[in-house]
Amino acid sequence: MSKMKTITYREALKSAIREALQKDERVFLMGEDVGHYGGAFAVSKGLLKEFGPGRIMDVPLSESGFTGAGIGAALAGMRPIVEIMTVNFSLLAMDQIINNAATLLHMSGGQLNVPVVIRMGCGIGRQLAAQHSHSWEPFYAHVPGINVLAVGTHEDARGMLLTALESPDPVILFEYTSMLNLEAEIIEDAGAVDICKAKVRREGIDLSLITYGTGVYKSLEAAEVLSKDGMDIEVIDLRVLRPLDEETFLTSIAKTHKALVVEDAWKSVSISSEISARIMEKAFFELDLPVERLCGVEVPIPYPKHLEDASVPQVQDIVEKVRKILKP
């Protein structure tokens, strides 16, 4: 049995970056304030001193420019980790990500692969209001040619980056800023994890809670609460938002025959829509009840705590929704 250690989500992210930098000369981290400032959320604190400005590059405010440069560096044989401080600013780089990184391989007839890794802090939960609280996993999950990962656990915070850097194709990592200070136990020698499969984070037989990102710990908490009422909930962490691993959630539904999809992102045209549509197509006759969705309310996120909290599913909302589904 492996020894365990307690670690924050931030520390997990940081130790992955450090390990990546140590392991491979081609890896470097570039982004706004990753160096002298120590990272907007202190994820890369100390790394500039440890690795020097050639490996930890502060860049000017110019998301399109430096993300595109990361893509170019990847094309030319490096393994850049581009940090877009938060997903909110990623729209400025979206043309680079989609029209270049996602497209070049196919369009060049297989000649040009782009092994760039793009990390973005994302999500709600720090009262940063409408322009700083976005959850845009759905945008990126729509686009063929990129791999989209949601870092919903400490294990994945420690391991996903390392595997992403092995990918010959672009990978986007969504990291959840509201989880940075969260502590959890992971095995002491935790390292690279697979980036292909969803994971059953809790087994159960009454209903499949399908989620990702911050939805994972919230759903696990909700499942605990519900277990006290005798409801045995299975929690699935999608982990990979593109390409989706259907098998894991379809298997689960074949067992539970009921599903609720939970995410922070706006409801319309979301990951949840896609999951629901796939279950419709591939497991319709397995369903006892319609698949339901519990998503972010469709508003620009407001600043005050009570409204912010009301804008995305909370543990209590999940609990109530499941109760309503199972005991109508």
Added chain:
Amino acid sequence: MSKMKTITYREALKSAIREALQKDERVFLMGEDVGHYGGAFAVSKGLLKEFGPGRIMDVPLSESGFTGAGIGAALAGMRPIVEIMTVNFSLLAMDQIINNAATLLHMSGGQLNVPVVIRMGCGIGRQLAAQHSHSWEPFYAHVPGINVLAVGTHEDARGMLLTALESPDPVILFEYTSMLNLEAEIIEDAGAVDICKAKVRREGIDLSLITYGTGVYKSLEAAEVLSKDGMDIEVIDLRVLRPLDEETFLTSIAKTHKALVVEDAWKSVSISSEISARIMEKAFFELDLPVERLCGVEVPIPYPKHLEDASVPQVQDIVEKVRKILKP
């Protein structure tokens, strides 16, 4: 009975722009090559001469800049029509559209409305390859605070813009470049149309074909073919991709109990996903069969005709898919 006239999709778009310019002094058209060049697709040809450079403004290549300027002009009381030459370039303006246009009203507590209309040519069908054939309705339909319209018919090409200009909030109009030369009959004095409701374009009882954009004429053609086999297909043109008009398609499903959603956009996290998920939630027990989707293949669109054609649903694909659903 009104007299009818035959008109191309291009002419319909153009006469709407002209009427808007004539009716309201606050309206002006701005975009790359809308003036001297006559519009990349000749939609605004002649308008510079007719209205002068104050109303028909050529702008430099700077999508973020001029779209943002359109938003600012709207804030300050004008009614700009911003033309983003094609949706492919709209990623460069996406921050302006989402973080400003879509957000300001809510974030300012209701003070600042943004009556900007943004037109974009979009879609596949001219062999323009991966960076020029995008269908990104799903991106914009995900975002609260904007109205998203798909101009799938000549009637709407003639009428949607006029109503959009009455909206106090941002409206995005997707115009389909592959339809520009298509002729159709519309009533002679056609004008503004509602921009709230989906429309049943063909009534039928055997299956609901739910679609938008170029999917409309393709689905109507498919329905004709299928009618010869005795299958009576209802075709619904969503028209408004945000906020979705559920009522129209739910009513249809209550009649047909079967649905196929058709669109050119990539399948994952698409409008079709959303339609399927809503039917799941609100009409599950009406369904005889699972809702199916026929969408764009998830590739950057390749240049050669045969591969381009293979990348999105064609009439024949729709016919076959419906046949398979109805006579498995």
Added chain:
Amino acid sequence: MKKTQSKSKFPVSKAEGKRLLHQMQLIRRFEEKSAEVYTETKIRGFLHLYVGEEAVAVGVMQALKEEDYILSTYREHGHALARGMDPGAIMAEMYGKVEGCAMGRGGSMHLFDKNIHFYGGNAIVGGHLPMAVGMALASKKQGKKNVTCCFFGEGAAAEGEFHESMNLAALWDAPVLFLCENNLYAMGTALEYTHSEQQLEKKGPTYGIETATVNGMDLLEVMKAAQKAVDYIRETGKPYFLVCYTYRFRAHSMFDAELYRDKAEVEEWKKQDPIPQFKKYLLKEQLITEKEIASLEEAVEKEVAAAVDFAENGTWEPIEDLCRFVYSENQEP
């Protein structure tokens, strides 16, 4: 091109001097109070203080008229106060109360007040520049004579939006004042890492835009430079680029450990603190007395306290209203 002679406001009158000092002092104390209240967790999210830069907001605002438009960044308390926004409404906004200037929905980074033409409070760096150009374009089309003043940091000038906006404004002869607050840092990234050419003022002329720099720590200098800029814009209808050299004395936001600069550097800059400097000037010119200063400061304390009271007594927006104003309620545009 004939230059009109702007009526010189310098040296300032007694009343004027007091008003200006009052404004700077109000901004300073209001923000210090905000920081305090922040540590009590009554304000949350990001809080970006303007301490040290007050002369810029106050100086520029003197040149602007009621009908002019103003756009700013997330570091905008100073601009809002100098523009005359109600301190209570700002504090209530930062508390997240309905009585706030954006119904509490925006918080510190999103102050709005349409009545005084204050268009935010924008938190995407550089994102408001294109809007500013568009507002100025609208004024021009409408035959209005007002100026649009757009505040932004030197960090923002590295964004593509700066380039596009400068070009558009110049091409269109849009009456925009591009007001760059060069405080030498963009978060923790020093000017030398954000711009290959650190003299940003060199960029203006390559867009054909009239350009000047000013010592942003000196209120009277800022007033003069801003007046000149605004006069030029009103006269020609053309844009103007004004770079104010300034410095923030405090951290970038409440989350900043300030690892990227020396305490000594900060202390050095504090010697140029615009408030004591201006006090000294007023005293020297006998435009104010020590006693008047004391009573002015007392008045400011009361104003700030009143703002906090107002915020404390504010109300929360009901959760049922969360979705109001995603779209306009009045469908007439």
Added chain:
Amino acid sequence: MKKTQSKSKFPVSKAEGKRLLHQMQLIRRFEEKSAEVYTETKIRGFLHLYVGEEAVAVGVMQALKEEDYILSTYREHGHALARGMDPGAIMAEMYGKVEGCAMGRGGSMHLFDKNIHFYGGNAIVGGHLPMAVGMALASKKQGKKNVTCCFFGEGAAAEGEFHESMNLAALWDAPVLFLCENNLYAMGTALEYTHSEQQLEKKGPTYGIETATVNGMDLLEVMKAAQKAVDYIRETGKPYFLVCYTYRFRAHSMFDAELYRDKAEVEEWKKQDPIPQFKKYLLKEQLITEKEIASLEEAVEKEVAAAVDFAENGTWEPIEDLCRFVYSENQEP
């Protein structure tokens, strides 16, 4: 900063002169043929011809070495041919055949050939500039001495990406040649409507980037200017901005009615056609004979005909392969 003396290639030798004329002539005839074939609907989509601008591609390419990287726009047939891409592979690409340089998937706007370091064929205006900076950055990090040459139009210079890329390249000392082909029009929008400062060369220095202009209609001038630029980059590792004044004789694309410029203007520019000009020079310097020219032209015709044959005989990618290479097949990066 010591300047190395670059071995002068000017005036050119006989062999060199022939090679250069051959290249320009090949580009010209290849494109004329493409237009012909386009009207036969064998080529579809957008087709942007370079006719009139050949001296730029050919001139610049002489200064580049095998290991250098090249990025271009959708108007890149000239660059690809001058770089030595196989005409058959280009024509096949435009036919959409598997034998094309991008398996037929890209068409005219997306020529790629990794073997000769030709990185497109990019159709988002300005979108390749950041990538170019990144490739140069990679070279620097890897201790390589190669140059990245990025071609773009004057229209592209209005995009934010231009500003960001120039700044990044200068900040990082990235060895990029920013090669601006100023042909006075961006589609139908004349320079005066796209840039408030029409002398784009003024922009380079405000990024601290060494800058020059050259008459892009004169092959020898371009060669000289490009050699100087590339020498500078190799020596210093720093970026360089070279603006080539040129003109396209034909429409922007096959969809362009050319409403925005006078025929007379085009005719005027045709007097500077780089090909007859260079022929004249070679003849005058007795570096070539009329007969040699005739046989060169004949050889070019054959090459072009062979390219068309190659394309005609090419094969279509099977529809089953549509989804190949959305992701890499070999999972090793």
